[in-house]
Structures are given as structure tokens and as C-alpha cells.
Amino acid sequence: MSTKLVNLRIDFAFKQLFGTKGSEDILTGFLNAVLEKSLEAPITSLQLEDPHLHKAYEDDKLSILDLLATLNNGTQVNIEIQLRNTHDMVKRSLYYWSKLYTSQMQEGMPYRALRKTITINLLDFILFSSDEEFQTTGQLWDTTKQRVLSDDIEIHFVEIPKLVK
Structure with missing residues (x-):
């Protein structure tokens, strides 16, 4: 008997598995694995959000994210394949x-109310050929003091070919 596997590298299949109502447990497990080093505690709950980033001006570029979730602590997570x-x-x-x-900012809102935002990029190609690790994480870094300046920005690149290898 032959088993056909779904190719999660295809946008539609990825969104169906991770981005549909009722699949929050699967997404939570995936995010806990990818974000393990940057989370203070494991994610216990999340909410799937509308992936459309609404335009502020008519001539703005329309942006539609692959998958958007808000964690129980208010952190927003965008996953792109x-x-x-x-x-x-x-x-x-x-x-x-x-x-x-x-997009979090609303009229009269103080800047301190902005929440951490994480982007995870799942890449079906090699982006950083000189690195062996399959996951690269970027933050806003103070080069003089050698420390994180703000943890509001966190961007992950997961290179699938390195992970599979």
C-alpha cells in the first residue's frame, strides 16, 4: 500500500493544515518548536487572525500574509512560506x-502599548549559504553594548533544505 504525503511547501496545503479554525493545536505545537529559544513559557493558546493587512492609503501595496495568529500574551506571529x-x-x-x-497602532494609543511581533519565514531554498544551521533569528541589536535593544522585533528564517538534510 502506498501512502501519499501532502506537500506542506505548497501554500494552500500549509494554510489548510496550520491556518484553519480547529487546527490551533497543530499550529501551537509548531510555534512552540520554532520559537522554543525565544519564548519565556510555552504557548498555551492562540487565535487565528485575518491575514489581510489593510491599506492606510489608496496607493499603498496590498499585503496578504500567509498565516497570522495572536498568542495568549498578545504577541502577533506572521508565518510566511x-x-x-x-x-x-x-x-x-x-x-x-x-x-x-x-497595524496595531490606533488613534490616541500610546507607543508603549505596541506588542511584540514575530515573523517566521519558511524557505524552500538556501538563504544563508555560509551557515550550516537551518534556523536564523534576527532581532534589533545594540552593536556597542552587545545586547538586544528591543525584543518587539523578531524575525526567523527556517531554511527547509538544510532541515531536511
Whole structure:
């Protein structure tokens, strides 16, 4: 008997498994594995959100995230799956992160109320060829004091070919 596996590298299959109502437990397990080193405590609950980042101005670029969830502590997590190397992944990731971070702001809201925002990029290609590790994590870093300046920004790149190897 032959078993056919679903290719989770395909956007639709990934979204069906991780991004549909009722699959929150699967997504929670996945996020706990990917974010293990950056979480103070394991994720216990999350809520799937509308992945459309609404345009502030008519001529803004429409951004639709692959998957968006809010954790029980208010942290927003965007998960993107990218099959082809378009040679702009870091900038693209920063763009999506910034749109998601700024989308929290409402009129009269204090800046201190902005919540941590995490972007996880699942890549079906090698982005950092000089590194052996399959996961790279970026934060806002103070180069002089060698410490995190703010933990509100966290961007992960998971290179699937390195993970499979």
C-alpha cells in the first residue's frame, strides 16, 4: 500500500493544515518548536487572525500574509512560506513585519502599548549559504553594548533544505 504525503511547501496545503479554525493545536505545537529559544513559557493558546493587512492609503501595496495568529500574551506571529528565492527575502520580511507592527497602532494609543511581533519565514531554498544551521533569528541589536535593544522585533528564517538534510 502506498501512502501519499501532502506537500506542506505548497501554500494552500500549509494554510489548510496550520491556518484553519480547529487546527490551533497543530499550529501551537509548531510555534512552540520554532520559537522554543525565544519564548519565556510555552504557548498555551492562540487565535487565528485575518491575514489581510489593510491599506492606510489608496496607493499603498496590498499585503496578504500567509498565516497570522495572536498568542495568549498578545504577541502577533506572521508565518510566511516562500518557495522561490526572489533575492529580496530579508527586505520582504522586514516589510511584512513593519506593516504588521504598525497595524496595531490606533488613534490616541500610546507607543508603549505596541506588542511584540514575530515573523517566521519558511524557505524552500538556501538563504544563508555560509551557515550550516537551518534556523536564523534576527532581532534589533545594540552593536556597542552587545545586547538586544528591543525584543518587539523578531524575525526567523527556517531554511527547509538544510532541515531536511
